[in-house]
Amino acid sequence: MRNILTANSPSTANRAVVQSESPTGFFFAIFEPKIQNRAMKQITTEEEFNSFVKSSDKLNVVHFFAPWAETCGQLNTFISDLAADLGADRVEAAFLDAEALPSVSHKHNINAVPTVILFKNGTAVDRVDGFKMDEIRRKVNSKLGSADENDSQEMTKEDLNARLKKLIESHRLMLFMKGNKGAPKCGFSRQMTDLLNSVKADYGTFDILSDEDVRQGLKSYSNWPTYPQLYLDGELLGGLDVVREELQDEDFVSKLPKVA
Numbered sequence: 001m002r003n004i005l006t007a008n009s010p011s012t013a014n015r016a017v018v019q020s021e022s023p024t025g026f027f028f029a030i031f032e033p034k035i036q037n038r039a040m041k042q043i044t045t046e047e048e049f050n051s052f053v054k055s056s057d058k059l060n061v062v063h064f065f066a067p068w069a070e071t072c073g074q075l076n077t078f079i080s081d082l083a084a085d086l087g088a089d090r091v092e093a094a095f096l097d098a099e100a101l102p103s104v105s106h107k108h109n110i111n112a113v114p115t116v117i118l119f120k121n122g123t124a125v126d127r128v129d130g131f132k133m134d135e136i137r138r139k140v141n142s143k144l145g146s147a148d149e150n151d152s153q154e155m156t157k158e159d160l161n162a163r164l165k166k167l168i169e170s171h172r173l174m175l176f177m178k179g180n181k182g183a184p185k186c187g188f189s190r191q192m193t194d195l196l197n198s199v200k201a202d203y204g205t206f207d208i209l210s211d212e213d214v215r216q217g218l219k220s221y222s223n224w225p226t227y228p229q230l231y232l233d234g235e236l237l238g239g240l241d242v243v244r245e246e247l248q249d250e251d252f253v254s255k256l257p258k259v260a
């Protein structure tokens with residue numbers, strides 16, 4: 001049973017997750033075992049958690065995840081890459097199933113996944129609630145004292161644009177929407193998924209309500225002020241009105257990737 005709500009739900013860009021559909025119609029994700037071979041440890045008990053955060057004077061990054069939340073798979077890959085880049089002598093990263101360890105989650109006020117907490121010598125020194133890669137990078141760097149404010153602001157803009165591009169290109173057909181396929185959270189987004197489903201289009205989604213950086217950043221990146229936004233092969237097609245019109249054209253429909 002889900003006790004913790006998630007901010008959902010980007011893509012399978014890095015193939016860190018496998019997407020499935022639950023009997024209730026929600027989309028959830030299952031971690032591929034290979035993610036555990038990266039620079040990240042999986043914590044499964046409270047004792048492991050206590051020992052991990054107290055183990056050294058390194059910065060300990062703990063990702064509270066849920067196996068059914070697609071965002072968490074992508075974030076695990078990001079954190080593991082970040083930790084590997086910064087070096088095992090400075091940063092150790094781990095992930096734990098927030099619902100499987102309620103006492104730890106309760107103690108650290110985990111109300112949603114993903115949440116990332118930074119520990120030093122057993123003390124929580126900072127945290128990031130939600131799927132916010134740029135903020136995690138900034139806070140980790142700041143706790144390591146490895147970036148000044150200007151560098152980190154400069155990096156953030158570049159990082160955001162790189163991230164938006166990566167998200168847009170994560171699926172041939174990619175929809176930025178409010179909510180996700182199983183639970184659209186706005187009428188326009190619902191109509192868009194209904195239209196795409198009606199032509200059996202195969203598409204990925206990203207919930208812009210889960211990430212304010214993406215929500216605002218993509219508007220200027222693509223010069224399009226509203227959601228939903230649909231992209232084909234990395235190019236913006238448009239919003240609901242444009243796509244509804246385009247779907248009248250059989251040629252256009254035939255070019256869309258389709259579910260098997």
Ligand SMILES: N[C@@H](CCC(=O)N[C@@H](CS)C(=O)NCC(=O)O)C(=O)O
Nearest residue numbers: 186188225226227228239240241242
């Ligand atoms: N007619 C538009 C409707 C989309 C729309 O107006 N979306 C609004 C409300 S969901 C929006 O995204 N506003 C900006 C925001 O919420 O950030 C379309 O074709 O997509």
